[in-house]
Amino acid sequence: MxxxxxxxxxxxxxxxxxxxxxxxxxxxxxxxxxxxxxxxxxxxxxxxxxxxxxxxxxxxxxxxxxxxxxxxxxxxxxxxxxxxxxxxxxxxxxxxxxxxxxxxxxxxxxxxxxxxxxxxxxxxxxxxxxxxxxxxxxxxxxxxxxxxxxxxxxILCQSLIFDSLTAQEPMDDLIRSLSFYLKCGKGKQVLGEGFDxxxxxxxxxxxxxxxxxxxxxxxxxxxxWIPPYETEQEQLILKEWEEMRTKDRVHGAWEDETTKRYFIAGGGKEEEFEFYQGFFKESYQKHWDATEAGELDFAGxxxxxxxxxxxxx
Ligand SMILES: C[S@@+](CC[C@H](N)C(=O)[O-])C[C@H]1O[C@@H](n2cnc3c(N)ncnc32)[C@H](O)[C@@H]1O
CATH class of the missing domain: 3.40.50.150 (Vaccinia Virus protein VP39)
Structure with a gap:
C-alpha cells in the first residue's frame, strides 16, 4: 500500500x-x-x-x-x-x-x-x-x-502572488509566510504525499x-478580484471563502493536523507552528475586512x- x-x-x-x-x-x-x-x-x-x-x-x-x-x-x-x-x-x-x-x-x-x-x-x-x-x-x-x-x-508559487494588502506588508512578514508555505510543501513531498x-x-x-x-x-x-466583486466568478469565490472561514484553518488547503504534519516534516518547529496560527488568522481577517470594505484587489x-x-x- x-x-x-x-x-x-x-x-x-x-x-x-x-x-x-x-x-x-x-x-x-x-x-x-x-x-x-x-x-x-x-x-x-x-x-x-x-x-x-x-x-x-x-x-x-x-x-x-x-x-x-x-x-x-x-x-x-x-x-x-x-x-x-x-x-x-x-x-x-x-x-x-x-x-x-x-x-x-x-x-x-x-x-x-x-x-x-x-x-x-x-x-x-x-x-x-x-x-x-x-x-x-x-x-x-x-x-x-x-x-x-x-x-x-x-501552487507553491502562489505565495509570491501579491494582492493590494500583501504588497504593503513588511518584507519580514512576506518571508515568514513564504517560509511557512515552502516548509509545508517540502514536508508533503518528503512524506511521499505529493509535491505541490x-x-x-x-x-x-x-x-x-x-x-x-x-x-x-x-x-x-x-x-x-476587483471591487465591487460583482462578476459571477467573484461572487462564487466570495461564497466559498465565507464557507472556508467557518473552518478556521491555519492554511486554507488542509486541516490543521495535516498542515502541522507537513510543516514539521518540512523542517518547521512545533512552537513556530503556534506562532503561525496567530499570524495567518490575523492576515485572513485583514483580507476579509479589506474585502468587506471593497479595498482588496489582485490579478489572481x-x-x-x-x-x-x-x-x-
Ligand atoms: C485533486 S483531485 C482531482 C480530481 C479530478 N481530476 C479533477 O480535476 O476534478 C485528486 C483525485 O485523485 C484521486 N487519487 C489520488 N491518488 C490516487 C491513486 N493512487 N489512484 C487513483 N486515484 C487517486 C483522489 O481520490 C482524487 O479524486
Missing part, C-alpha cells in the same frame, strides 16, 4: 480531495483556450479516453464539448464515493453511458495495455509519491501513437518515460501547466 493511500486509510471518514470539489472547479478554464487546446491535441480524432484520478468527473466533463460525440470516457478513482458521485453526475447530465466511472489505482490501471487513444488527468500527479510510475502506467494502457495529456500546477510544484517537473517525467512529441503550455485562466495569476506527449508507434 502506498504511503499516500495509508494516510487516506487513517483518515477514513474523508475521501481524498473532499475540500477541493467546490463549485468554482467548474470555472477553472476559459472555453476559447480549451478549444485551442482541443485543436492542438487533435481531440476530434480521439475515440476512447481514460481520465485518471477523475474525482467526481470535473475534468472529463470540461473536455466533453470538444470531443467527438462517439468518443467514450472512463474515469478511474481509488475513492468509491467519488466513482459513485461521478456516475450520478454523468446520469444527470445525460452523459451516461458514454461517460462511465470505475474504482482503481493510478499505479495499476484496470485496463489492458495498448488499449486507449488518450489518457489524461488533472491535479492528480501532484498528490502522488511517485508521479513517474503513474505516468509509465498511463503510457502502458495507451495505444501506439496515443495521446497523454496532463494538467498539473505549481509537481507541474514544473512533469515534462521531465514525460522524457524519462520515453514519451514523444512533448509539448508544454500554460492555462490562460486568472482569478481577478496562477501557474497551471498542460503537458502532452505521445506513445511511440
Amino acid at each position: 502506498s504511503k499516500e493511500h495509508k494516510q487516506n486509510e487513517n483518515n477514513k471518514h474523508k475521501p481524498h480531495s473532499a475540500d477541493y470539489f467546490v463549485e468554482s472547479r467548474n470555472h477553472w478554464w476559459n472555453q476559447d483556450f480549451l478549444a485551442l487546446m482541443a485543436k492542438r491535441w487533435d481531440l476530434s480524432k480521439v475515440n476512447s479516453i481514460v481520465d485518471v484520478g477523475c474525482g467526481i468527473g470535473h475534468w472529463g466533463r470540461t473536455l466533453e464539448p470538444y470531443l467527438n460525440k462517439t468518443c467514450s470516457l472512463i474515469g478511474v478513482d481509488r475513492e468509491a464515493e467519488w466513482v459513485e458521485k461521478a456516475t450520478e453526475e454523468a446520469h444527470q447530465k445525460g452523459l451516461h453511458p458514454r461517460f462511465s466511472y470505475v474504482k482503481g489505482d493510478t499505479y495499476q490501471l484496470p485496463f489492458e495495455s495498448n488499449s486507449v487513444d488518450m489518457v489524461t488527468c488533472q491535479t492528480v500527479l501532484m498528490h502522488l509519491g511517485d508521479p513517474l510510475k503513474a505516468i509509465e502506467e498511463m503510457k502502458r494502457i495507451l495505444k501506439p501513437g496515443g495521446l497523454i495529456a496532463v494538467v498539473e500546477p505549481n 510544484a509537481c507541474g514544473d517537473l512533469v515534462p521531465g517525467y514525460f522524457g524519462k518515460a520515453g514519451l514523444k512529441n512533448i509539448a508544454v503550455y500554460i492555462s490562460d485562466k486568472t482569478w481577478p 495569476g496562477n501557474l497551471v501547466y498542460l503537458v502532452s506527449g505521445r506513445k511511440g508507434e
Whole structure:
C-alpha cells in the first residue's frame, strides 16, 4: 500500500480531495483556450479516453464539448464515493453511458495495455509519491501513437502572488509566510504525499518515460478580484471563502493536523507552528475586512501547466 493511500486509510471518514470539489472547479478554464487546446491535441480524432484520478468527473466533463460525440470516457478513482458521485453526475447530465466511472489505482490501471487513444488527468500527479510510475502506467494502457495529456500546477508559487494588502506588508512578514508555505510543501513531498510544484517537473517525467512529441503550455485562466466583486466568478469565490472561514484553518488547503504534519516534516518547529496560527488568522481577517470594505484587489495569476506527449508507434 502506498504511503499516500495509508494516510487516506487513517483518515477514513474523508475521501481524498473532499475540500477541493467546490463549485468554482467548474470555472477553472476559459472555453476559447480549451478549444485551442482541443485543436492542438487533435481531440476530434480521439475515440476512447481514460481520465485518471477523475474525482467526481470535473475534468472529463470540461473536455466533453470538444470531443467527438462517439468518443467514450472512463474515469478511474481509488475513492468509491467519488466513482459513485461521478456516475450520478454523468446520469444527470445525460452523459451516461458514454461517460462511465470505475474504482482503481493510478499505479495499476484496470485496463489492458495498448488499449486507449488518450489518457489524461488533472491535479492528480501532484498528490502522488511517485508521479513517474503513474505516468509509465498511463503510457502502458495507451495505444501506439496515443495521446497523454496532463494538467498539473505549481501552487507553491502562489505565495509570491501579491494582492493590494500583501504588497504593503513588511518584507519580514512576506518571508515568514513564504517560509511557512515552502516548509509545508517540502514536508508533503518528503512524506511521499505529493509535491505541490509537481507541474514544473512533469515534462521531465514525460522524457524519462520515453514519451514523444512533448509539448508544454500554460492555462490562460486568472482569478481577478476587483471591487465591487460583482462578476459571477467573484461572487462564487466570495461564497466559498465565507464557507472556508467557518473552518478556521491555519492554511486554507488542509486541516490543521495535516498542515502541522507537513510543516514539521518540512523542517518547521512545533512552537513556530503556534506562532503561525496567530499570524495567518490575523492576515485572513485583514483580507476579509479589506474585502468587506471593497479595498482588496489582485490579478489572481496562477501557474497551471498542460503537458502532452505521445506513445511511440
Ligand atoms: C485533486 S483531485 C482531482 C480530481 C479530478 N481530476 C479533477 O480535476 O476534478 C485528486 C483525485 O485523485 C484521486 N487519487 C489520488 N491518488 C490516487 C491513486 N493512487 N489512484 C487513483 N486515484 C487517486 C483522489 O481520490 C482524487 O479524486
